[in-house]
Amino acid sequence: MERRDLHGGEARERPDPDGVAPLARITLGTQVYDALRDLLIAGELAPGERLSLRTVAERLGTSMMPAREAVSRLVADEALEVLPNRAVRVPVITLGKFRELTRVRIAVEGFAAAEAARIVGPRDLTAIREHDEAFRHEVRAPEPDLERAMRANRDLHFAVYEAAGLPSLIAIIEGLWLRIGPVLNLDMRSSPRRLAEGGAEAHHADLVAALSVGDAEGARTALAADIAGSAAFIETTGRLAP
Amino acid sequence: MERRDLHGGEARERPDPDGVAPLARITLGTQVYDALRDLLIAGELAPGERLSLRTVAERLGTSMMPAREAVSRLVADEALEVLPNRAVRVPVITLGKFRELTRVRIAVEGFAAAEAARIVGPRDLTAIREHDEAFRHEVRAPEPDLERAMRANRDLHFAVYEAAGLPSLIAIIEGLWLRIGPVLNLDMRSSPRRLAEGGAEAHHADLVAALSVGDAEGARTALAADIAGSAAFIETTGRLAP
DNA sequence: CCAGCCTAAGTGTGATCACAGATCACGGCA
């Protein structure tokens, strides 16, 4: 985990002198939560890695209280776990758990894709195409930037889900990504070249094509194939706990 | 919210998916969380009702810290919300949000029912039948005990979901119930007699029948009809915010 | 009598301290 300071400068003190009150409360606890959340989804925290409230607080430049709240919320999301030994760590996903999460993802995210296909408009569609294009461009590059590729992949997926117009469903999906993020990104990072071999490009193309013509079931199957493909690749790495 | 003391109550340990670790952390914060959770699902906290960390702590016989953690987790679950005014309250669900949650419920819980139908065993089936019988008995009684009926309904549903063997899916569904619990139970409470008019009995019968023969799609449609029926009833009460 | 300020109570948030339990390295005994 890299060093970063949450309140660099006094920007936090007086938000928005223009008069528009911030809709969302930006407490320190929330900021720590978001920081840890990004680290988890980006795979910068490896499964099994241990955290400490005090070190987290120190590295983010706050006291222990915001770290406590953030870790509590992440534990509630099952994105972190606190062992009976009173140790906080990134959960180690077993193979069985990974397969279970994959099945749930296919069901939930597949439903989101199907709903998106039914009501997607031209605005959402162009955004989706842009993310798809960005992903394809990054993967086909001679030296793919893994981080940007993963970000494009994530943006593409969530652009589709947001097109479904079901915010509560997006929250659920974010919770799922929060849990598979560590193992998924960590393994992807280990072998960037195989990123394209999972057939992600083809699945994405099918997905965009189905969305374009409003084919709900086509979108669902394309997305399911994408998830299954990446999951199968992860399993081949054999890094998952038995 | 009624007075209850945590020290007298027993800590409920949530079932471990992997089954190996019987050690459950029973912190005060978790106990407060469970207490508030039960109150929310049971509909004893009305939408819009305001909470205070200090009053919660006092009523449950603890200090403010466990109440803080519990409320933080519930806010993260969107089961509570803290307004920019720094006021914590039970969210007021709008009609649009209620319909959205209902659609998500039909998709997610319908999937769970379908999966359950595929792999349900005789043990789960008998448990499901018992809950179904308890619900029917309670509804048909001359003076139905609403609380017991709702409990039987809840037990029936979750017995089905647990039969699907997907713990992460159950966690998702619990999150959904946590959010619709207040509005659902509150309205049911207002007119107990109409409990049966939603067709819950018939839908439950269809569900159990489909589960018995392994009819996945039948189970899905039966459960979807049950959810849609109760949702339609809620909407007729007109209590939802526009 | 009414409007407007303005104090006082109450709110969540953050910091600091206290404490029981677990971990781990070190040292002494067999």
Next chain:
DNA sequence: TGCCGTGATCTGTGATCACACTTAGGCTGG
């Protein structure tokens, strides 16, 4: 040499205090 006890250290949890902010109610001045 190998093993076990043991204390220093680190862990999360809980309690208490301080603070900025909101809100409601009483008071004053018109």
